[in-house]
Structures are given as C-alpha cells and as structure tokens.
Amino acid sequence: MKLYAIWRLLKETFVQWRQDRVPILAAALAYYMVFSLAPTLIIAVAVASFAIGKEAAQEQLAIQLQQFIGSEAAQSIQTLIRERYQPQSGLMATVVAIATLFFGATTVFAQLKVALNIIWGVTPKPERGFLNFLMARVLSVLMIIAIGFLLLVSLVFSSVLAGVSEWLDQWMDTPANVWRSTELLVSFIVVTLLFGAIYKILPDAKVSWADVWVGSTLTSILFTLGKWGISLYLGHSSVKSFYGAAGSFVVLLLWIFFTAQILLIGAEFTQVWANRYGTTIRPRRHAIHTGEGSWSHSKTFHSPSEPLEQQRKKRKRIVQLKKFIRRVEHSLHHQDDQV
Template structure:
C-alpha cells in the first residue's frame, strides 16, 4: 500500500498531463482515427503527383522548377529512402500539363486540380469529425462550393509552403556556412538549431491547417498550443518512421510493389500523427482553453448534441 501511495505522490505533478493525453487518446480511438488516416493515405497517393506539380510550379516562380523539384526529391529521400524518392520523381516526370491546345490544357489543369483537391477535402472532413462538427445538412450547394474553394486555397498554400521550406533551408545553410568560418561549433548544436527552426516552421503549418480547414471557431492561442504539440510529435515521428522503414524491410515483402508500399506506410503513419495532434488540440481547447464552437454553416455532430454545452461551447471561442 505504501508503494502505491508513494507512486501516486511521485506521479501527482504530471497526473493532469497524463489525464489530458489519456482523454485525447480515448477520443482519437472513438473517432476511428486509424481508419481516417488510412483513407487520407489512399487519397494522398492519388493526390501526391498533381499536388507536387502545382506546388513546384508555384515555388518555381521564384526558385526555378528544376531547383525546386531537386530539393523536394532530396527532402523526400530523407523520409522514405532513395528508391521511393526516385519513384516519386518518375511520377512527377509523368505528370505534365498538356500543351497541345487550349482545350487540352484546360482538361489537364482541371484533372490535376481535382486530384489535388481530393486530399484537402478529405482532410477537412476528417478534422470536422475530430472537432465534433459537420456541415449543416440544411445548407445548399453554394455552401458546399464555398468549402471546396477553401480546400482549393490550401492547394495554393501548399505551393507557398514549398517556397517557405526552401527559404528556410537556404537560410539555415547560409548561416551554418557563415559561422563555420568564424567559430568552431559542435555539430550537435547546429542540428539542435536546425530542429528548432523546423519546429517553428511546422508549428505555423499545422496552426494554419487546424485553424482554416475545420468548420469551427477556435481561439488562435489554443490553435498554437495544439500545433506546437503536433509539431513535436511530427518531428519525433519522422525519425521513428524513417528508422522503421530503413530497418523493417517493408518494401522487400511486397516485391514489385515494394516502393509504393513504403510510400503508403510513410504517408499513413504521418497522417496518424497529424490526426492525434488534432485530437490533442481540440481536447486542449475544450478542457483548458477557450472552447470550440461550430462555425457558420456547421452544426455539432448528433452524437454530441446532448453533452454539457458549457464544455463544448465554453468561452464562445473567438474567430480571430
């Protein structure tokens, strides 16, 4: 009995945190997040090529398409390995806008945009499920079009994201090169600084994702807390997934389809992390923050309509 009491005393300072994570995990499981991640991974495979082509085209306006594509493939190699990165590079070479005429060009553009929109539309629906809301069934087709236009804006945002990642990478490289001539700095310190910069960058990315895509009103301060937690998880997960893919031999099990299997596994576990981060964000907002309220054109999911309204709507979370 004394051992149990002693253990409770030791754990007492972190019990609120453990309770918070436990609640997030429970709701993550209740929302069938693994199934949602699998659906998102499926959409991602078919959206990946057109999305990268559009993103590279946007970032290429500043850096040049060849340079951007080379950088993207290089970054992907760190995540999924050389073979999978080459596979994606071949996909990009096979996806080109048809320039044989205006009609064919418009068809090619439309096909690519439709493919790129699919992943953001699916992500929007997945986040709505986690945030306990759904589109109001009484709203007409115009509201649906508005939501899809929002997803379209995220396609353009992806291009700006690529541009931002290249800028961040370039700045880090310049700073490292400059200071290498001035002072002798341990390698681990540069890696730590590099990790902190990318942590800030991905916090901004996840913050935009959690704020813009779901049909909810939530305070920015709650969004940033959740985005920061997700960014840390994503950084740790990136290392874990890369290590797993490098040592597990997943690709060899599937033979000729091994490269695609590696890409699917990487995408799937990445979405698992992002959705758990979303769950942490919404639990934080409801338990600690300003609360969550359905946005214009959205309603609380029927499963949660009878819950304590003070927990679900507390603080009437501001839109800003």
C-alpha cells in the first residue's frame, strides 16, 4: 500500500472519530466498565477454574493484568475482585448474588454494542425491543466465556513455554529476551483475538473476517503502544499522589478510558478500511441503517427509509434506463452515418 493511501485511511479515520464523538462514547463506556470489570473477571476466572482450578486461574489473571495494564492498575482491579467476591450464605442470597454478578458483567458489553452500532450507523429494529435486549445479554455472556477461554489458553501456553525453556536450558543457554519476546507475542495474539471477537460478534452489523482481522490487528498495535505511553505518563506524573486515597481508582479509570478509546478508534478504522478495500459493513437481518455514523459515509450509501426490495427495483430501473440511453445514442450515431 502506498504512503498516500495510508495517509488517506488515517485521515478519514480521524474525521469519522471526530464526527461520531468517540471521546464521549469512550467516557460513557469507561463509566460502565468500572462497575462491570470486577464481575466480568470473576465470571471469567470461574470459567477457567473448571479446567485449572481457582488459585491457578487467579494467579494467571494477575499475571495477564500486570502485562496488559501495569502493576498499579492490576492491583486496583484485584482489590475490586476481592471485595466483590464474597461467598453468600443461603440459597436466596446466592441466587441474588449470581444474578447481580451476571447483570453487572453483561452491562458493559451491552453498552459496547450500542457504541459500536453508533459508529457503524446501525440499530436494531424497534419492534424487536425485548428480543434485542435478551440477545445483547446472551452475546455478552458468550464474550465473558470467551475471555475465560482465552485466559485458559494463555495459561496453558505459559506452562508449555516454561517447560520448554527449562528443557532447553539443560542443553544450551537461551537468552531470556527470547522467552520474553515469545510471551509478548502470545499476549499480542490473545488481545487481537479478543478485539476481533468483539468487532465480529457484538455489533448489529455484518463485517467480513478479513476486515475484522485488519481492524483488530491495528487496534492491538495501538493498544500495545498506548499501554507503554500511558505507563510512562503515569510513572512520571503525580496523578496518584494528587488524588490521595482515590489515586489508585483514578489510575484505573484512566486505563479503562484509554482502552475504550483505542477499541472505538479501531472500530472507526475497521469501518473505513472495509468501505475502501474490503466488504462494506451492512446491518444484520434484524437491524436497520440509521443514516448516522461512519456507515453513512460509505461508498454504497442507501436510504434507511427505503425497504431493501425497493432499493433493488430502483437499481434495476437505473440499469435499464442506462441501457436504453446507450441504444438511443447508438441509433442516432447510426442515422448520422447514413446521412
């Protein structure tokens, strides 16, 4: 791809980012994420615990959090989890606690779906109100299970990598940077898979896997670079000391806002890429185009008020009209030649 084409992609992504008011969407998403983060991770750890045990799952979660968001923010999240995860006595109390846990965990994914729908200019059909609510919660649960599965995969790979490194160290001196780079690569792949699943599954829009992988890969790159940048900023700023006892919470909130911003910027880029080089993003069968967001600026814009069959008939009439005009022009040229 030429440098000018890359510049146009980035420029259009920035334009759509500004028009869709992504910082406001990211701030709202960060608010929901603060309250949903602990229950989401508790359920994800519970899913992974079925295979590897509770202690191993919690230990792996701590390692992954430190790699992804730094030690300070990871400690804040672990504190939230310990405070929220208090076993309840009695059947009714347990049922209420589990229901509250699932509702809190699924809320952030439901709101993320709304944000992605706004960016991609789609919305569920209004007559399917309750079904849309139910489907959003089901998809959110599936996403949480996927997080638990990725946590399990990451743990298995880390265990295999540790065993291989110990075996190789008996025969040769392998630089520590090799294993560190391998772990970073695996973490990058896990994050890319997670972002790809979010873009593909959550929104009420059809997007091809080819476009999803392009967008999720760029999002992972931005996330990795941004993670290093915000760690550098927090390490040289007085944010935590300035807010006193609430300093850890503010640091966590900054991390969450940064993650939400990167995720939505990746969605904007995926939209622009799909419209220019891939398959144009379209509403699913149960959704309609709103005429807003990045989707309305695509190269195949259709009015949301027109039914799909009416759009097909209109395109067919246009094609027939063009053929008729060409026949008339050909006939006129033929008559001129005879004269």
